[in-house]
Every structure is written in C-alpha cells, then in structure tokens.
Amino acid sequence: MTNIANNLEIVRSQINVACQNAQRSTETVTLLAVSKTRPADELRAAYTQGQLDFGENYLQESLEKIEQLQDLEICWHFIGPIQSNKTRPIAESFNWVHSVDRLKVAQRLSAQRPDQLPPLNICLQINISGEESKSGILPEQLPELASQVLQLPNIQLRGLMAIPASSEDPQQQRRPFARMRELLQQLQLNHPDHSELDTLSMGMSGDMDAAIAEGASIVRIGTAIFGARVYSK
Template structure:
C-alpha cells in the first residue's frame, strides 16, 4: 500500500477515536491505537511509524520475528495478539512487550520462567471467551477469577487487564453488550486483586471500535482501516 494512503488511513482512525471519545465523555488520551500489522510487509509498518504509530500487533510468530529484525532500528512496542502454543512461548517472552491472549496457566508459567531477568515484566491480558463459543480461544467467564489470581502471582508478568474478540453483531447496541460485560469483569477483578494495575481493556476492531470505546476500551486493535483489506 502507498505510504500516503497509510498515513491518511491512520489519521482517519485517530479522528474516529477523538470523535467517539468526545461523544461519550472520555479523554482520547486514554485510548491507545494498536495497529494490527499481520500479513503486512515491513515497509507498511515503517510508513505507519513515520506517521507517529508506535504500537503494532502481530498474530503469527515467525512473521513477527522477521519484521522485528527488519525494523530493529525503530523504537516499536510489539504486541502479540494471536493464539500462542506452549512450544513457542520463549520467543514471545524474549521479544515482545505485550501479550493479549493468555487463557491458560501453563502458558503464563512458561512465559514468566522464560522472560529474561534484565527485561521488565511482560504485560499480560487474559483473553476471555465472552460468547462461550466452542471454536474461540479464551478463558471462560467462570474460570477467569482463578486464572487471574494465579497469573498475578507470577514474578515476571504484569497482569494488565482483559481482551476479547466477540462474535460479530449487527447493531451498535448489540455490539456494546459483550464489551460492557468485559468491563464489568475487569471491575470485579480490581476488587479481587487490589494490588494489580488492571488498567487495560483490549477490545474493539475496525467494525466495532466505537462500541468498544463507549464501554471503556483502552486499546483498540485496528488493521483493515489502517492497512486496507488483506490479500
């Protein structure tokens, strides 16, 4: 994609965030834009970086590793937002700043053990299966409190909050339902674990970003509306 188009798209998304925050009485500075860059070439990420974007989300580990090497001269904050198998945890523990998709204690324990001691703790979001879909990753709502308590005890992880990928819904009102549920779950965790930061709701994508922001999203994960439709 042309660099100019990426810059224009980024500016449009940023304007949407500002407009949505104004409509629901939120500070736009409280919502971070995560550019979802899976399948995009490194030069597209570089164009977005030049336009001020610093946070990038990758779903596929090998592809992400290649881009990290190609863009090593840039001060990028790397987020891993795809499903993570236990045999691939070391690469995330050693190379990423954030992981949004923890849904099992086994994965969290491996990440904590493999995080290099000279690095700050790895920022963690627990992925919640808010729609109880059998085909979706994520911890169940019922199992969330126990998993959160266990992850909070691990020394090299920093439990920041929750992430969800709800099933598509046709109206803005319906879109808000799972986001409001996730926000309520985070409030409950804050009461359960008062010593944890728990300041993050990673929710909302190109098609439902406004609904997510209205319900308290602090990170919106936007790919298509920045980089265009994937091939």
Template sequence: MSTIAENIAKVGARIREAAQASGRDSSTIGLLAVSKTKPAAAIREAHATGLVDFGENYLQEALGKQLELTDLALTWHFIGPIQSNKAKPIAEHFDWVHSVDRLKIAERLAAQRPAELPPLNICLQVNVSGEASKSGCAPEELAALAQAVTQLPRLKLRGLMTIPEPTDDPARQRAAFARLRELRDSLGLELDTLSMGMSHDLEAAIGEGATWVRIGTALFGARDYS
C-alpha cells in the same frame, strides 16, 4: 499523504469522536496497529506518522519483521493464539501479550521472560460470546486464572482482552464489551487495560471503556492470506 497515513488520520478522528461521545479523554485510548500479513515497509510507513504500537498474530512472521525494523523504537504486542512451544520466543521478543487464556501459557511466559527485560505486560483473553471457535478462557474461570497470574514472576497483569462474536448491531457490540469491563471490575485487582474493539466496532468498544483498540483493516487495507 500516503494511504496508510490518511487511514491513520481517519481512525484517529473516529477514536476522538467516540471518546468525546462517551465523555472520555481520547489520550487514554491506545491505537494498536495490527500489522499481521503486512510487510515491514507498511509498519515503517505507519511509524513515520507517530505510531509505535504494533500487534502481530503469527510468531515467525513477527520475528522477521522485528529483524528488519531494529532501527525503530517500536512496542510489540502479541495478539494471537499461543502454543506452548512458542512461549519462549514470545517472552523474549514482545512487550505485551494480549492472548493469555490458560495458566500453563502464563507460567511458561514467566519462566522464559529474560531477567534483563522489564516484566511482560499481560492481558487475559476472555471468550465473552462463548463461541467454540474462539480462544479465551470462560468468564467463570477468569477469577482463578487472574489470581494465579498475579503470583507469577516477570509478568505484569494489566487487564483483559476479548474478540466477541462479529455483529453489526451496536447494542450487541456494546453488550459484549460491557461484559468484559464488568468482568475486569469484578476481579478486585488494579487493572488498567481493556483490549477490545477492531475496525468495525471500535466506537462501541470505546463507549464501554476500551484502552486499546486493535485496528488492522482500517489502517492497512484488506489482508492477503494467499
């Protein structure tokens, strides 16, 4: 059994245990493998265990890996900050975008999503911790943004995403994730997705209703940014 396969099994067990502790069905929680900075070979290895959903932060890196992996049936998620000039290739080459935080980006994605592809699945990124260094719309701006995005063609608004301020305190972790769930529920829209939780806090996220946990380090090891 390879290291990646072993890691996937360990993370799967953590997801199942957290779901059981919260009275949830683990099949409602998707494992999004965050493969940024990792080679296509690592994605191929993870796919061999049954994973099909992969998250990328850097457009050019992702497009290169997509070309290498055209023989695999993968679902690609863009999870990084989006510059306006990158909207067109993102709209053309991804199935999900988790990091929409302003209307201008949503409009560009809608205009540039090819008609022959299914609607692009969208999550709105919310800055629940109010960190100046983090992307995401402010909670008080969310309702107007969500209503506007639901009116755009070629997009399907699925839910919300957040990257809260890092903390080892489980109570603070859960409070941030509860905030995102409450914001989703307050919108009055039929949204089925909460993209929240990473390697260090997936249990807290699952406890508060996560439907995607975005896991990189616990699957692939530490990232090399050199």
C-alpha cells in the same frame, strides 16, 4: 504509503469522536495497528506517522519484522493464539501478549522472560460470547486464573482481551463489551493492591465505537489502516 498516512488520520479521528461521545479523554485509548501479513516497510511508514504500537498474530513472520525494524522504538504486541512450545521467542521479543488463556502458557512466559527486560505485560483472553470457535476462558474461570497469574514473576497482568461475536447492531455490540468492563472492575475489587490492572483490549474496525463507549483502553485496527490483508498461497 500515502494511503497509510491518510488511513491513520481517519482512524484517529474516529477514535477522537468515539471518545468525545463517551465523554472520555482520547489519551485513555491506545490505537494498536494490527500488522499481520503486512511487510515491514508498511509498518515503517505507519511509524513515521507516529504509530508506535503494532499487533502481530503469526510468530515467525513477526520475528522477521522485529529484526528488520529493530532501529525503531516499536511497542510489539502478540495477539494471536499461543502454542506452548512457542512461548520462548514471544517472551524474549514482545512487550505485550493479549491472548493468554492457560496457566501453563503464563508460567512459561514468566519463566522464559529475560531478566534484563521489564515484566511482560499480559492480558487474559475471555471468550465473552461463548463461541466454540474462539479461544479464551469463560468469564467464570477468570477469578482463579487471574489469582494464579498475579503470583508469577517477570510478567504483569494488565487486564483482559476479547473478540465478541460480530454484530451490526450498535446496542448488541455494546453488551459483551459492558460485560468485559464489569469483569475488569470485579478483578480490580478482588485485587486492590494491583493498580496496574487497567487494560481492556477490545474493539476492531466494525465495533470500535461500542468498545470505546464501554471502556476499551486498546482498540485493534488492521484493514482500516493497511487495507485488505494479503495472505500467501
């Protein structure tokens, strides 16, 4: 568990440097620890080091961890693909959902969010690089879907999420992130009454600096914190 503490310190330092280079306050970037396949005790160890936000991809696994760690004030983010028939436990158990790409899913999350809970924060996933293997809507589909989602009760549209095509070139990395920033800015112009439209969930271990330079407000980091993922056979 000492490794987790050390790794968190390194990642936070990298975020601080990236923010300084971008002339941004470090308080404008949230570190989301991607904890899929990691056991609950590792999340607890990260929590003791001040990590409050955790991102999960697999529903059944995440529900078990939420149950095991219910004594902690964790902010749970669902970041994986969403099947329509799995929306109820997501709506009931998570604080954020980053991977909404269909009106039907948004409608179900809205209808199934318990009334006693605050609105569910959601991001619309954009397939910013147009890859057939990736989930998400195309940029030109965003205005219509966003307008529809903003009318739904019990959920709060906070912004956009993307996983661009990988690149080792920092300048190449920045282009899709810059496009994401432009899409969010246009969304804000189109909906000036919605001040909560403030989130860009983008950037992982290999392209975090480029994402922060272009305005990321949530960066999703997994292996740099927890080490290589362990997948069950």
